[in-house]
Amino acid sequence: MGRHATIVLPGTMVLKKITIKTIFFILGRALSSASKFEPRIRKEVASWEEGFKIKMFVLPSGPALGWEKQHGKLQYLGSKLDHGDLIVNFKNLTSAFLLMTPQVGLAQGFAEHRVNVVGDLNKAISLTRCISILLPYLYPDFIVKRLLKEIPQIKYNRLYRMLYLYLIGIPLGI
Amino acid sequence: MIPSYYEFYCPVKIISGHKALDNLPYEMEQMGVKRPIVITDKGIVLAGIIDLVKEVFKEFNMEPPIIYDEVPPDSSNKVVNEIAKIFMKNQCDSIIAIGGGSSIDTAKGVNIVVSEGTNDLMQFAGAEMLKRPLKPLVVVPTTAGTGSEVTLVAVIYNEDKGIKMAFTSYYLLPRIAILDPRITLSLPPHITAATGMDALTHAIESFYCIQKNPLSDGYAISAIRLIREHLIEAVKNGKNKQARLAMANAATMAGIAFSNSMVGMVHSLGHAAGGIAHVPHGLAMSIFLPFGMEYNLEARRQELSEILLYLGGEEEYVNTPKDKRAERAIEIVVKLKEELYEICKLPRTLREAGVEEEKLPEIAKAAIDDPSIIFNPKEMGFDDAMKILKKAY
Ligand SMILES: [Fe+2]
Numbered sequence: 001m002g003r004h005a006t007i008v009l010p011g012t013m014v015l016k017k018i019t020i021k022t023i024f025f026i027l028g029r030a031l032s033s034a035s036k037f038e039p040r041i042r043k044e045v046a047s048w049e050e051g052f053k054i055k056m057f058v059l060p061s062g063p064a065l066g067w068e069k070q071h072g073k074l075q076y077l078g079s080k081l082d083h084g085d086l087i088v089n090f091k092n093l094t095s096a097f098l099l100m101t102p103q104v105g106l107a108q109g110f111a112e113h114r115v116n117v118v119g120d121l122n123k124a125i126s127l128t129r130c131i132s133i134l135l136p137y138l139y140p141d142f143i144v145k146r147l148l149k150e151i152p153q154i155k156y157n158r159l160y161r162m163l164y165l166y167l168i169g170i171p172l173g174i
Numbered sequence: 175m176i177p178s179y180y181e182f183y184c185p186v187k188i189i190s191g192h193k194a195l196d197n198l199p200y201e202m203e204q205m206g207v208k209r210p211i212v213i214t215d216k217g218i219v220l221a222g223i224i225d226l227v228k229e230v231f232k233e234f235n236m237e238p239p240i241i242y243d244e245v246p247p248d249s250s251n252k253v254v255n256e257i258a259k260i261f262m263k264n265q266c267d268s269i270i271a272i273g274g275g276s277s278i279d280t281a282k283g284v285n286i287v288v289s290e291g292t293n294d295l296m297q298f299a300g301a302e303m304l305k306r307p308l309k310p311l312v313v314v315p316t317t318a319g320t321g322s323e324v325t326l327v328a329v330i331y332n333e334d335k336g337i338k339m340a341f342t343s344y345y346l347l348p349r350i351a352i353l354d355p356r357i358t359l360s361l362p363p364h365i366t367a368a369t370g371m372d373a374l375t376h377a378i379e380s381f382y383c384i385q386k387n388p389l390s391d392g393y394a395i396s397a398i399r400l401i402r403e404h405l406i407e408a409v410k411n412g413k414n415k416q417a418r419l420a421m422a423n424a425a426t427m428a429g430i431a432f433s434n435s436m437v438g439m440v441h442s443l444g445h446a447a448g449g450i451a452h453v454p455h456g457l458a459m460s461i462f463l464p465f466g467m468e469y470n471l472e473a474r475r476q477e478l479s480e481i482l483l484y485l486g487g488e489e490e491y492v493n494t495p496k497d498k499r500a501e502r503a504i505e506i507v508v509k510l511k512e513e514l515y516e517i518c519k520l521p522r523t524l525r526e527a528g529v530e531e532e533k534l535p536e537i538a539k540a541a542i543d544d545p546s547i548i549f550n551p552k553e554m555g556f557d558d559a560m561k562i563l564k565k566a567y
Binding site: 106107108110111112113114116117118119120121122124125126128148149150 | 177178179180181299300301302303340342384385436473543544545547548549551552553
């Protein structure tokens with residue numbers, strides 16, 4: 001299928017890296033912010049131990065993204081994290097790009113072995129659920145539909161939350 | 175339909191046939207090892223299989239292997255550590271697991287401990303925690319079901335924490351699996367039935383879950399066909415070597431299929447029911463399988479229709495209208511459950527399996543947290559899981 005036939009030209013590597021870095025930043029801050037207001041994400045995070053560190057990393061040399069559970073909330077740590085209790089490694093730049101831009105959904109990404117997970121798989125499922133719940137706050141339905149088997153129900157004012165995320169949560173990191 | 179991208183891996187040498195076990199010493203020699211430890215349980219000793227192993231080693235002028243025959247049905251990190259000590263003390267260099275899921279998983283655990291030179295198995299729990307190849311492991315499965323002889327998973331009970339922990343790594347894959355019908359002849363009917371249903375579940379789930387691919391499909395289809403032709407006979411007439419060999423092959427093929435295509439919600443529910451209400455794995459698979467197929471019916475109608483050809487046979491397939499084939503495949507699994515209940519009282523529902531109804535919410539909660547849920551075609555939330563559990567009660 002066409003969508004996977006990405007041709008890597010010189011220079012696209014740099015572009016890809018910048019794109020992934022940007023999306024890592026958005027995802028990092030958005031999930032951290034949503035772990036404060038979205039009850040289902042809060043519940044997931046509550047089941048992890050305090051100080052639990054999650055790292056996403058694009059092999060072999062980054063970009064990277066880290067979170068740590070601090071005071072019951074998920075704190076975004078940027079790319080500064082050398083250790084992770086749960087590590088999600090993207091096997092290469094293309095895989096990270098496909099999942100992050102987002103052309104391939106999380107479950108599909110697992111099925112296509114695009115990531116290698118190091119650590120407790122139950123926590124990986126929990127993290128996957130968090131991101132699935134977050135997606136409708138980040139993207140419109142026509143994109144979410146492509147990424148998930150089912151669009152998670154949103155019980156709160158979605159537009160307001162989307163605006164909050166993009167105008168306050170992500171830029172200010174709260 | 176061909177997936178836009180997939181991976182497939184199975185480096186296990188399969189040795190299948192009557193008296194296949196006689197090849198064991200030769201294979202050990204080929205791998206350059208001399209002092210294996212056999213990890214097994216008392217039932218296997220009683221069935222005379224260990225004597226058989228000693229004899230084939232003697233025939234090959236090889237020293238008899240060290241034997242550990244006290245693996246309990248639910249093995250744990252303590253058992254693993256105990257065996258690892260015996261391994262070290264006797265300067266063993268390889269492992270032979272003879273038994274069902276418990277012995278095989280224990281052997282995989284021992285392999286981690288002795289190869290990594292650790293005394294803390296649990297630090298390697300989770301996915302991809304091993305960084306280098308382990309000692310050669312040969313598996314002789316005795317239950318024709320779990321498929322552990324070709325999988326990269328081990329599940330070991332952590333006695334200190336009171337939970338089962340999963341280990342997954344390509345390094346956990348055995349080097350060799352030996353399928354010898356003599357080994358499974360003494361398996362009682364209800365265990366033959368339950369483990370056979372586990373194999374069927376592996377094959378069916380791997381045929382419709384989201385990681386399916388043309389190679390795993392090939393294994394899944396062949397497994398389903400063998401199970402249709404031989405499961406009932408193996409349960410009814412355990413001494414039938416042909417049926418036993420066919421079931422051992424089916425279980426291994428289903429194992430290769432699901433370790434490459436993964437399983438879905440039937441396993442999520444089964445793992446949860448096992449962890450919380452101690453329902454044996456194969457039995458749980460038998461109970462949940464038709465419900466899982468039904469739940470995924472609309473998402474996977476085409477695959478379920480295709481399954482009818484292997485599950486019901488050619489005539490059944492041709493005589494069933496196209497738009498009814500998926501439903502018919504589910505009916506056949508329900509019928510198979512009834513038949514197994516008639517023959518050996520294999521429980522059909524959670525109630526018959528002795529599960530208390532109050533435990534259902536806890537099972538549902540654990541099921542949606544199980545890693546296999548990610549590969550299920552349709553999303554399953556808590557409420558969905560509860561609905562299915564109530565239907566299966
Ligand atoms: Fe299974």
